[in-house]
Amino acid sequence: MISGPSGVGKSTICREVVKRLGDQAYLSVSMTTRQKAPTETGGGEYWFVPRDEFERRIAEEKFLEYAEVFGNFYGTPRDKVDQQLAAGKTVILEIDVQGGRQAKAIYPATKMIFILPPSHKELEKRMQDRGREDAASSVSRLNMASSEIAAAWRYYEYMVINSNLEQAINEVIDIIQKENGDQK
Numbered sequence: 435m436i437s438g439p440s441g442v443g444k445s446t447i448c449r450e451v452v453k454r455l456g457d458q459a460y461l462s463v464s465m466t467t468r469q470k471a472p473t474e475t476g477g478g479e480y481w482f483v484p485r486d487e488f489e490r491r492i493a494e495e496k497f498l499e500y501a502e503v504f505g506n507f508y509g510t511p512r513d514k515v516d517q518q519l520a521a522g523k524t525v526i527l528e529i530d531v532q533g534g535r536q537a538k539a540i541y542p543a544t545k546m547i548f549i550l551p552p553s554h555k556e557l558e559k560r561m562q563d564r565g566r567e568d569a570a571s572s573v574s575r576l577n578m579a580s581s582e583i584a585a586a587w588r589y590y591e592y593m594v595i596n597s598n599l600e601q602a603i604n605e606v607i608d609i610i611q612k613e614n615g616d617q618k
């Protein structure tokens with residue numbers, strides 16, 4: 435399971451890790467009630483659903499975990515993850531810290547990796563460069579980053595600094611391979 439502040443580059447890292455691990459890995463696609471950003475091309479980032487549909491799925495216990503982040507719901511569909519785990523795959527969840535702790539309670543063997551920015555200033559810059567948020571939303575995401583980092587420090591098994599993308603990808607792959615080896 436991989437978490438990290440908005441703009442840290444975790445989506446890029448997750449996609450690349452799954453691509454390089456090939457058939458061995460599966461990246462879970464979350465469901466969300468937030469609006470699709472103009473920069474999102476519909477290339478499978480999320481399943482975008484209305485709030486009433488999300489709430490119906492909560493009632494039907496269709497989520498392995500879900501959380502309300504920045505006023506919107508985000509959740510991991512349970513069926514796909516269970517199918518992939520049953521097939522022996524390494525499943526990667528890209529979720530926030532609250533969701534990470536819920537997933538850990540359900541799957542205690544899960545390893546939790548947190549992606550850190552090299553500095554607060556750099557995170558601010560990456561968020562601006564990404565150009566997805568307005569100013570108010572950036573401030574709330576930066577505040578959230580500080581509290582997530584504090585919580586991750588306590589609960590996550592691995593912290594990876596994304597200062598060089600290629601290096602961060604390789605570190606995550608090394609962690610996964612080491613953990614998979616340890617389980618055998």
Ligand code: 5GP
Pocket residue numbers: 437438439440464465468499500501503508509510528529530531532533534
């Ligand atoms: P964003 O709106 O930037 O795509 O995502 C906002 C936050 O929601 C990020 O911290 C992201 O990791 C988290 N998130 C995305 N999908 C899920 C999910 O399925 N469950 C939970 N708990 N958090 C998620």
